[in-house]
Amino acid sequence: MAEHLTPMIQSCVLHFGEMGSRWGINRTVGQMYALLVLSEEPLCADDIAAALGFSRSNVSMGLKELQSWELVRLQHIPGERKEFYSAPDDVWEIAKTLIEQRRKREIDPTLSTLRGLLLEQPANREEEYAQDRMRDMHEMIEMLTQWTVEIQRLDQNNLRNLLKLGGSLSKVLDMKDRFMK
Amino acid sequence: MAEHLTPMIQSCVLHFGEMGSRWGINRTVGQMYALLVLSEEPLCADDIAAALGFSRSNVSMGLKELQSWELVRLQHIPGERKEFYSAPDDVWEIAKTLIEQRRKREIDPTLSTLRGLLLEQPANREEEYAQDRMRDMHEMIEMLTQWTVEIQRLDQNNLRNLLKLGGSLSKVLDMKDRFMK
DNA sequence: CTGTAATTTCAGTAATTACTGAAACTTATG
DNA sequence: CATAAGTTTCAGTAATTACTGAAATTACAG
Numbered sequence: 558m559a560e561h562l563t564p565m566i567q568s569c570v571l572h573f574g575e576m577g578s579r580w581g582i583n584r585t586v587g588q589m590y591a592l593l594v595l596s597e598e599p600l601c602a603d604d605i606a607a608a609l610g611f612s613r614s615n616v617s618m619g620l621k622e623l624q625s626w627e628l629v630r631l632q633h634i635p636g637e638r639k640e641f642y643s644a645p646d647d648v649w650e651i652a653k654t655l656i657e658q659r660r661k662r663e664i665d666p667t668l669s670t671l672r673g674l675l676l677e678q679p680a681n682r683e684e685e686y687a688q689d690r691m692r693d694m695h696e697m698i699e700m701l702t703q704w705t706v707e708i709q710r711l712d713q714n715n716l717r718n719l720l721k722l723g724g725s726l727s728k729v730l731d732m733k734d735r736f737m738k
Numbered sequence: 739m740a741e742h743l744t745p746m747i748q749s750c751v752l753h754f755g756e757m758g759s760r761w762g763i764n765r766t767v768g769q770m771y772a773l774l775v776l777s778e779e780p781l782c783a784d785d786i787a788a789a790l791g792f793s794r795s796n797v798s799m800g801l802k803e804l805q806s807w808e809l810v811r812l813q814h815i816p817g818e819r820k821e822f823y824s825a826p827d828d829v830w831e832i833a834k835t836l837i838e839q840r841r842k843r844e845i846d847p848t849l850s851t852l853r854g855l856l857l858e859q860p861a862n863r864e865e866e867y868a869q870d871r872m873r874d875m876h877e878m879i880e881m882l883t884q885w886t887v888e889i890q891r892l893d894q895n896n897l898r899n900l901l902k903l904g905g906s907l908s909k910v911l912d913m914k915d916r917f918m919k
Numbered sequence: 920c921t922g923t924a925a926t927t928t929c930a931g932t933a934a935t936t937a938c939t940g941a942a943a944c945t946t947a948t949g
Numbered sequence: 950c951a952t953a954a955g956t957t958t959c960a961g962t963a964a965t966t967a968c969t970g971a972a973a974t975t976a977c978a979g
Contacts, residue, residue, distance in 0.1 A: 764966085764967070765967085766967075766968080792968080792969095793968065793969050793970075794969090794970090795968080795969060795970075795971095796967080796968055796969070799967095799968085819976085819977070819978085
């Protein structure tokens with residue numbers, strides 16, 4: 558399989574391929590992305606195909622997919638005719654992109670489906686109950702979404718601070734309550 | 739397909755089946771769960787099979803899966819010989835369970851894989867860089883995990899308050915800074 | 920216990936998704 | 950503008966995952 562890929566890197570690549578496939582991302586695309594993240598210099602499609610043992614066309618499709626998720630940047634290396642790809646080296650940025658993209662692709666359409674169904678007149682008790690649950694879901698998803706949008710705005714430092722707050726969350730909430738009063 | 743399933747409920751069920759399949763959850767299992775969430779009374783396997791047009795055995799496997807995720811509760815209705823299933827009617831509880839389960843199944847193993855690889859001695863510059871990225875990932879995932887653990891502890895009201903804070907996140911952070919000093 | 924209703928298992932098959940190689944296309948260069 | 954290096958497309962095939970029906974198992978009422 559691998560061309561020149563140390564066991565350490567290979568393990569990591571395989572693991573994230575597996576993870577990807579459990580989260581609805583094609584296994585080989587997951588592997589390609591892990592490889593890009595772990596490598597300091599940009600890689601070209603042939604590098605990836607060689608390192609992972611995939612066909613050239615599979616790599617091409619994978620890269621297209623990753624580009625559509627805005628997870629990789631294409632770069633032309635001066636003098637080189639090939640196209641090179643790289644992942645951001647800040648993992649927080651990667652996470653933010655992933656969240657934003659899934660929001661656009663899955664969450665927003667879900668919210669709008671729910672909204673549509675909530676506009677209908679319930680025909681009976683059964684539909685009334687169902688709509689109540691849909692309303693709950695809509696409210697929850699919208700809240701979580703809003704939250705992630707806010708988080709996207711924070712810079713890395715504030716984000717870390719927020720997360721490091723950890724256990725003292727409820728204290729912060731109390732504090733906020735006292736302030737608001 | 740459907741036996742007695744209003745168009746409204748059917749749309750919602752189909753949508754969540756689709757969503758499930760994009761997040762690594764079998765489409766039919768997603769549909770079954772949506773149906774359970776939307777229905778006020780507990781359902782038995784035959785109800786589900788009839789409503790969704792699946793084979794009895796498929797429903798059996800799906801329910802087993804949902805039980806292993808702790809997303810449904812089995813209940814025996816007095817006098818009835820069949821087993822009935824229901825979903826929690828609090829969607830926040832459902833979300834918490836989902837997060838916790840995915841943490842156990844995917845996040846924790848990922849952290850331990852990363853930790854293992856970070857213990858190895860880097861063989862060269864390339865592995866050094868790869869390990870740096872793995873360290874970043876580990877740190878980030880651990881922070882996010884810790885955060886979700888804290889959140890699991892909050893009751894529904896505090897959770898809502900926290901999320902409603904929304905735009906004022908950075909204000910809260912400032913506030914906290916001032917307090918800590 | 921016995922009989923029957925309900926559930927589970929599992930081998931076989933269907934459906935879906937992923938991957939490849941060959942050909943078409945694009946782009947840059949001499 | 951001809952050629953060659955590089956990339957993409959896509960029809961065909963492979964691999965995986967999902968689903969079914971029949972048979973086995975379990976659970977329980979009488």
